[in-house]
Amino acid sequence: MMTMMGDALLGAATGALATAGFLSHAVRGRSSTFFGPSVYRGDRSRAALALTFDDGPSESTPRLLEILAGYGVPATFFMCGANVRRCPDIARAVSAAGHEVGNHSDTHPRFDFCRPQFIYREIAKAQDTIRETTGVTPRLFRAPFGVRWFGLRNAQRHLGLLGVMWTVLGHDWHWPAERVSGRLIQRASNGAVLCLHDGREVQRAPDLQVTLDAVRFAIPILKERGFRFETVSQILCPTN
Ligand SMILES: [Zn+2]
Numbered sequence: 084m085m086t087m088m089g090d091a092l093l094g095a096a097t098g099a100l101a102t103a104g105f106l107s108h109a110v111r112g113r114s115s116t117f118f119g120p121s122v123y124r125g126d127r128s129r130a131a132l133a134l135t136f137d138d139g140p141s142e143s144t145p146r147l148l149e150i151l152a153g154y155g156v157p158a159t160f161f162m163c164g165a166n167v168r169r170c171p172d173i174a175r176a177v178s179a180a181g182h183e184v185g186n187h188s189d190t191h192p193r194f195d196f197c198r199p200q201f202i203y204r205e206i207a208k209a210q211d212t213i214r215e216t217t218g219v220t221p222r223l224f225r226a227p228f229g230v231r232w233f234g235l236r237n238a239q240r241h242l243g244l245l246g247v248m249w250t251v252l253g254h255d256w257h258w259p260a261e262r263v264s265g266r267l268i269q270r271a272s273n274g275a276v277l278c279l280h281d282g283r284e285v286q287r288a289p290d291l292q293v294t295l296d297a298v299r300f301a302i303p304i305l306k307e308r309g310f311r312f313e314t315v316s317q318i319l320c321p322t323n
Pocket residue numbers: 137138187191226227228284
């Protein structure tokens with residue numbers, strides 16, 4: 084009797100743990116498409132990389148644009164609508180330089196446990212701001228903190244957005260530049276999407292020296308290894 088009860092309890096506990104494990108992967112797993120269409124890397128057969136920058140634009144973005152222009156490298160910028168309203172000229176400069184612009188929500192909230200209407204409004208407001216400011220309508224969306232939730236699939240469908248996670252996270256918000264560039268260089272592989280930051284959520288004039296140094300150091304080494312740099316859309320569909 085005790086054994087049967089024990090088994091039942093163990094079964095229930097295992098079931099709950101499995102559910103928690105499934106949900107945690109669905110919410111944060113880079114390969115999960117449970118809450119909406121999503122990719123985390125491009126074609127593995129071509130030696131191409133996609134540099135992505137989240138949370139901007141910020142006052143430091145023009146320095147990053149100079150570095151990228153110096154190397155002739157395109158990138159993809161996942162912008163927050165609130166930061167686009169704060170730095171509209173910089174948002175326009177990113178787009179005018181030929182970089183791809185994606186949507187990273189309006190105010191960078193965590194979406195877990197949020198209502199679907201809230202999620203939709205956050206993404207739609209950023210979409211409107213980016214379009215009105217730069218003239219570009221984003222086709223790509225990166226969830227703040229990589230956290231997806233119920234309602235996102237519907238918002239993506241209505242707004243025509245594909246989710247983009249990452250292959251390599253740069254950790255540029257808390258690591259020194261050498262460690263960040265070392266990680267990018269070590270983990271780069273065909274079709275990898277590399278995730279860095281040119282802003283800090285919705286914050287004025289963040290210090291992005293680590294990101295700038297890491298990028299300046301890593302790009303020439305990766306080019307020397309035979310990688311070319313592309314936007315996320317190019318890396319996903321090279322014929323476009
Ligand atoms: Zn972010």
